[in-house]
Amino acid sequence: MSSKVHCELCPTECVLENYEIGGCRTRMNKEGVLYSLVYGKPCAVNVDPIEKKPFYHFLPATTAFSIATAGCVLGCKFCQNWQISQASPEDTDNRELPPADVVRQALFHQCRSITYTYTEPTVFYEYMYDTAKIARQHGIRNTMHSCGYIKEKPLREIAKLLDAADIDLKAFSEEFYSRICGGRLRPVLDALVVLKEEGAWLEITNLVIPTMNDDPKLIREMCGWIAKNLGPDVPIHFSRFFPYYKLKDLPPTPWETMKEARDIAREAGMRYVYIGNIRSEGENTYCPACNRLLIERIGYFVKQNHIMKGTCRFCSKRIAGIWS
């Protein structure tokens, strides 16, 4: 009898021989049973401002207890956390932190939410799921920052425990996903629609990389798809690229490119468009009705907030998001 197993967590769908480890580096076939190698073994544990995730329309000025294990389902050449995402669990410095302890620590640090982040939470799916379940029982919200490269069934299950998700939409191009990330675009678009259907608060991050995905036509297509399929209230974060990992030969994204991306998104009808990884007024939230400044941010910190009970303090327009 064969002891091969077929992993059905992410669209890569690895078929693993006995004692073989998946492409994510975190799941191993041991005598016909698939095991997680990272359950309860985070390599990154921090208390972060929620703005760092980035979530700009979800409990502003609160802290998120943030965890990650080694591994990733993709292999992006521009990864900003490659030291842990492109590493195996035996190569990272891990802690023993079972789900109940994660929640206990989040409560101790008075965090309103737990974020599964830094690397790719799909690779520590079982750990995230069990932690999220306990967190819910204690009134702590769950959020994830993910590349969205996950199959529908596991996503629908975890989405029921998620209050918010920030998905990296890396480019609106199958060719880019295949050549630069080692994945496909279609499953990510499907995941975005599933998250919307399941009712999780959604924000999208797009890292703008000079010459790779900064073509205005590509950005226009992406924003058009978001407006049509997810609606104009989904915040888009255009994040500035810095040369890391395998794309060290490229310069940081120029300010003009970032501004152009924001203009394109606004033209497509998107109401909340941000520029990140660079200090500017692009970090602030403005009312889409009266254009007044609602949330002023400096880096990850909120300087002023004029959103009252989910509405603009000046004109009473409802501002999409989770505010309390």
Next chain:
Amino acid sequence: MQRRAFLGFFLIGGLISFVKKRLFAPNGQDLKKASFWRKTS
């Protein structure tokens, strides 16, 4: 007598280490069974 005590010391030490690793490993085990997979023929 001294030799027996020496051997006994190491045997007991080894036994304690084995029991500690097997029974009192963090989370009670080293690996967690994953979800979303199937056996292939």
